[in-house]
Amino acid sequence: MGNWLVGQSSAWPFGGSPGEPPAGPSWRSSDGLSGGWPDLPAVPAHKLKDFIHAKLKPSEECLKLIDQDVDAISDFLRSSGLLVRGVAKGGSYGRETVLRGYSDGTLVLFMDHFRSFPDQKQNQHELSVIEQRLKHYKKYSMSASLGHTPEVLLSVPGQEILLQVLPAFDPLCFGEDCSSRIYRDLKRAMDREKAAPGDFTACFTTLQQQFFQRYPRRVKELILLVKHWYQECQEKWMTSLSPRFSYALELLTVYAWEQGCQDEDFDIAEGVRTVLELIEQSSKLCVYWIVNYGFEDVTVHNTLLNQLRSQRPVILDPTDPTNNVGKDDGSWQMLTKAAQAWLYSPSLNDMSPAPCWNVLPTSLFITPSHLLDKFIIDFLQPNEKFLEQIRKAVNIICEFLKENCFKDSSTKVLKAVKGGSTAKGTALKYGSDADIVVFLTPMKSFSSQIEERSLFVQEIQRQLEDFQKKTQELEVKFEKKSSTKWKAPRVLSFTLKCRSLNESVDFDVLPAYDALGQLHPGFTSRTKAYKDLIALCKSSGIKEGEVSTCFTELQRDFIKPRPTKLKNLIRLVKHWYKQCERKMKPKASLPPKYALELLTVYAWEQGSGMEKFNTAEGFRTVLDLVIKYEQLCIFWTVNYNFEDELIRTFLLTQIQKKRPVILDPADPTGDVGGGDRWCWQLLAKEANEWLSSLCFELQSGDWGQRVQPWKVPVVQTPGSCGTQIYPSVGI
Template sequence: MGNWLAGGSSAGPSGGSSAGPSGGSSAGPSGGSSSAELPDLTSVPADKLEEFIQANLKPNEECLKLIDQDVDAISDFLLSRESPVVRVAKGGSYGRETVLRGCSDGILVLFVDQFHTFQEQKENQSELLSLIEQWLKTHEKYKPAKFGGILVVLLSTQGQRILLQLLPAFDPLCFSQNPSSKVYRDLKRSMDRVRAAPGEFAVCFTTLQQQFFKKYPRRVKDLILLVKHWYHQCEEKWMTSLSLQLLYALELLTVYAWEQSCQGENFDIAEGARTVLGLIRQSSQLCVYWIDNYNFEDETVRNTLLCQLRSQRPVILDPTDPTNNVGKDDGSWQMLTEAAQAWLYSPSLNNVSPAPHWNVLPTSLFITPSHLLNKFIEHFLQPDKDFLDQIKRAVHTICKFLKENCFQDQSTKVLKTVKGGSTAKGTALKSGSDADIVVFLSSLKSYDSQQNERSMLVREIHRQLEDFQKTQELEVKFEISKWEFPRVLSFTLKSRSLNESVDFDVLPAYDALGQLRSGFPSRPEAYKELIELYKSSNLRGGEFSPCFTELQRNFIEPRPTKLKSLIRLIKHWYKQCQRKKRSKASLPPKYALELLTVYAWEQGSGMDEFDIAEGFRTVLDLVINYQQLCIFWTVNYNFENEPMRSFLLTQIRKTRPVILDPADPTGDVGGGDRWCWHLLAEEAKEWLSSLCFELPKMQTPGSCGAQMYRPPPLWVECSQVGIQFWDENAK
């Protein structure tokens, strides 16, 4: 649309004006005066960004209300006359509620009853636009102007201006708020028939666009204002005008960053800005889309969507129009990338090391082709080796302190410390990893004593570690949680140079196993004591799993590197499901998925090298068939002796799914109907249509050159699940 938004004369507080974009004001697009009059964002301190937004970027509410009245008056005028306009929709920055102070853009979409198809809109829009222009010219207050075929009305009040574009359009939704697949099938057929440009009919879905943005908190829109202002400052520096489509792409990218981060409404504006800038720097990998209004179920829509997702990056799809890639590179992304780097690493925004940002990937696992899964894991899920080495040294120092200095003046002694969790097993993710330090204490003589004395011991360890923290200068930041929880002490180790961290839980425990020799406990009676206590009390299964941390770690840690990569992939998939289902009932524990992955590999591949897509699909198929799962191992306990034999038979007769912790027979992490496996199964079914499971195209005999996709084979058929089930009379 050129730079028609960059100017326009003010009509004063009374409202409408016939002045067009060539009017005499020098006001820029980002404010009442040129954005050059505001300080360059690279000089605004990170902790002052929110204040900057409120003081300079956010429009006055009273001004917006007056402009709303003007827009409503224009709408009522067009609807009340004998015109074909049957309803209107508000679009552009005005409709999305992302208007900057000063001058901003808006669209008033006029749905007319003369357009019955997309094709009729394309053929007759210009003629109807001229008719609407003539109607509006009869209004005593609002005088339109036409520039290059664009009909606009400039609305201005007290320094706030909206250049409102009027567009007649076909209404494919027919007042519905939920578009059917048929709407998008018709859209694709019409575009092919009239050879329309991608996104040419996006205006028809303005109502959906307005609804899409309406659900986001005001603070997210404030972050959008900051990003848009930065965009306009870039325009002024380059003395060029970028497209409104690219501006819309940055709005969507900001929404995506917030959504993926799960930050809630009270987030740090500087962290959000760093995240968006970081994503812009990765523009060559950007692939962002939503399935709020369309999805992969309908074949035509699916093919349209997949065609877009396979196209050259960056891809940022309009959430209301699958044909409209608003992120398509027109040559501007390279300049934006360089500008993003300049602000991101400016002293004001990069004011601490590492400057925190949200861990948001530039692309989705769902649309990652099967042959790129290994690279996806390597680039986005695998933690930095230097960071892991730093964590290893820091944890060693902490464990040494706990063993040699903690409880020094007391009768209680630390027998040993054991590292557990994903970091110890070698399955940690780049972000959001967890780890355990289990402290085995001499004063805990039984499971009962662990349960009774745990809170007191946690408080003492907390006090000791706080004193230790003050005297140490570790390679990583050591932050003890402010929240006191009687069962565990939590702290975080953060890299001083990378945006990575690990959350640790310190758990005091009874040394039930004793010293492990050749992988076996020196106290075989540990399980007998555990089962007796479990049967005689109301304890939940797995209550004393910290006592068996060594066995849990040893079960996973020696496995092949590629299996650990598959576990990382499954854990990342699980986190995506958690984010999507966070408002619903609880999903099964992550450990259950980890064990399910090991089971799939053992029963299927069993090799050091295997196809990641096959393993991924197998685990999802097992999740889908969760009601048949009965999985356990006999590496640490078995059916040879009573009472273990009877107890295990009772466990594996429970409601499916049953997945027994290989280190703790009381820990059924499958849980039967305790967790909402059905929600996870629903997600797994949807994911079977993912690009992750599309193998390279291959021709089949008699296909006449037609190409088809064949999904990767399953390692384990669902009929094989539970093949380890023991008969009651088994010897």
């Protein structure tokens, strides 16, 4: 699942929870920041990686020596008469997120005679037994225990680790494929023993270690940076470090990387900005994973619901659904202010605009059905500032294309048209490109567009590079699109930065033939344009939809007049699609987003047609159609129809192709359903899993009561022609 994401325990007098060591002495820091390095918020963004390696990462030699000491303690305790089934390493030490200088760790002893969670709770005397054994181990006779928990301070030159030694029940002793049973037993034990959240966290140390082993080295380096910043904050506030809170920040960093990047070699500054932005939104944070537990079992389902509905922030331990390590103890408000100070500091913004990843503070999967509209408004719908930035950026590029790009050439720009989601009014607050289709005079036919567009792509890039050098106002970074789909480049992709813009904007510029001919004397009817295109498809075998950019205005006008709420539903579906895409990338070739956009319009037309409708029902209907992809045959007759014989024959051929068939309402040659061209089966599998999400649970919360889809036919015929809410034009 896309969104794969303690209070104090009364049973532990020193505070925190079992498995969490107490805070270290207040005078300890990672290294004192000697050697000329300033405090972290003053370190320039481009130097953060150097800072981590110079000041925060322990040396490999130190860690090897610590490992030897930990193994020696383990062997000694095993041979000292204790009935130890197995040993697990936890805390920062076990998660491999140890800061240089001083850090925490746990050594969990899985006791052979602990056969259940209650056994662990009822045999706290084992703590004193372990401490007595440790006192007989000469090298570690000076243990630093607090309360009833034995601790050993491991020290090698350059590194100290306060190791907490804990006896625990091993819930995995019966096999690792029984997670539902494990977590049912956990919930029953907590209720019976009146245990506090997190009391049994040590039992899941092995799972915690496995969870962090999945993440690449640089993610753990980013964790070190965030933890060190938190440590600096605590020293500034003169308060004790909270291992629970430190663990929450580790998980938040993992979440930021999972949701926003997933590249092993990423920019550290972008990661830091993303984590700080999430901290800034702490009042909305709801982070969890379902790698070890999920919603399938009723008991676990209800436990999760109880946690996910609790007051924010929520950061659930991925190994223990009862343990909200993000629970506010008064620290978040102070940390939020510190995050804002660093986030907007000159050092972290040494380039403008400063990039970060697009990560939401909460997950769509666990958003209740009655809050979907609020989710869209809060997280998906662009604000006026974003839209103004897009407008400014589009105007800059359009002015360049019209006034500067071809000023010394016979080529003229007939018009530059904004396309894509920004033009249709379905742009997301994050990750939406600005598409511009530029209609050029030399392109006088569909064939000429196919043959010449790569030359114009290269020419526009050359002119844009020259213009950038002359003005020094624009900063353009070009991106090469994959050539697997098209033989020659059909699009110029680049990122635009400008002094007048607060944010960078991604562009796709596409040269095209003005097939509809509104602005030059050779005006042709829409019918003739479609007939010419169909004839070309039959004679030359060009890819279907290869010249769909010619009909950009029709694509835009098909969506733009629709009700705002429908456009918001499209945003929701596109966000869901992005979650699926991130999960599968780069494993599969998913259908284009445009196919999902059209599917959403169709679901609304056939199932509702009202300006006000239930968003959860609409979303559920779209997923239902995705699940039934093998039956789909969908088209519209708003721009073309069955009246002309040539077009009718072609359309009949199109709709008899392998399903799914979803015809572009602006281009009859564009089947964005694509039959078996794309991996619809993977998207359908995801859609089926999402039916269990909270998005479709009725507000009453009754188990098994779910939002139902609208009744929508999966197949259209020439006789049905779909619901024509918007009249056809020009045929």
